[in-house]
Amino acid sequence: MNTDPRQSLIHASRQFHQLGWMAGTAGNLSAKMPDNSFWITASSKQKGKLVLEDFVRMSLTGEILENPSPNNKPSAETSIHQAIYSLFPDANACYHVHSVEAKLVSNFIAHEQLPLPPIEMLKGLGIWQENPKVYMPVFENYLEVPRIAEDIIQRFKTMTPDVPALLIRNHGVTVWATSPEAAENHIELVEYIFRYIVAARQAGLNFQH
Numbered sequence: 001m002n003t004d005p006r007q008s009l010i011h012a013s014r015q016f017h018q019l020g021w022m023a024g025t026a027g028n029l030s031a032k033m034p035d036n037s038f039w040i041t042a043s044s045k046q047k048g049k050l051v052l053e054d055f056v057r058m059s060l061t062g063e064i065l066e067n068p069s070p071n072n073k074p075s076a077e078t079s080i081h082q083a084i085y086s087l088f089p090d091a092n093a094c095y096h097v098h099s100v101e102a103k104l105v106s107n108f109i110a111h112e113q114l115p116l117p118p119i120e121m122l123k124g125l126g127i128w129q130e131n132p133k134v135y136m137p138v139f140e141n142y143l144e145v146p147r148i149a150e151d152i153i154q155r156f157k158t159m160t161p162d163v164p165a166l167l168i169r170n171h172g173v174t175v176w177a178t179s180p181e182a183a184e185n186h187i188e189l190v191e192y193i194f195r196y197i198v199a200a201r202q203a204g205l206n207f208q209h
């Protein structure tokens with residue numbers, strides 16, 4: 001990460017908005033600067049129309065370091081981005097979107113792990129086994145977002161997720177990666193996988209591990 005990532009975040013946000021994954025003000029994106037601070041979308045901005053002023057630069061411990069517009073507040077879900085950066089030091093970008101499919105698949109299981117289909121796309125998420133049996137962690141959704149962040153920290157202290165992604169039930173997906181471009185790729189891959197899971201269920205296919 002050598003430069004201001006905001007243009008990459010604006011580009012990704014517009015793409016995701018057009019795909020229906022960041023409808024209205026839904027979702028939030030962040031990416032780190034070389035000094036380990038991170039730019040994150042300001043809360044309640046329309047995600048199809050972001051401009052450079054619609055971001056806040058934060059420290060990893062949650063202080064506002066730079067705010068181009070006095071009315072900006074950091075994303076309501078900043079604590080989740082902080083949790084990801086503290087757990088995964090190689091993560092330089094963290095993207096969170098709200099697709100219909102992410103919400104649907106989070107309801108296909110009652111427990112904490114969603115089985116993923118053994119499809120080729122998993123390679124893009126770092127899974128190179130034949131017929132892999134891998135899962136995506138699912139967290140409960142709470143109105144109080146720091147409670148979700150705390151659950152993420154507690155669970156990932158004792159287990160490493162199979163893929164760099166997590167679902168929040170009835171809410172959306174969060175991915176992390178070494179760069180904004182890689183995070184955009186991860187979002188596209190997990191959303192493809194969610195669409196596949198929904199379609200497989202409609203077709204009566206069962207790939208439970």
Ligand SMILES: CSC[C@@H](O)[C@@H](O)C(=O)COP(=O)(O)O
Nearest residue numbers: 025026027028043044045075076
């Ligand atoms: C459309 S409301 C969605 C919010 O509650 C939240 O889940 C979200 O993703 C966006 O919150 P924000 O504070 O704008 O980053």
Ligand SMILES: [Zn+2]
Nearest residue numbers: 027077096172
């Ligand atoms: Zn959200």
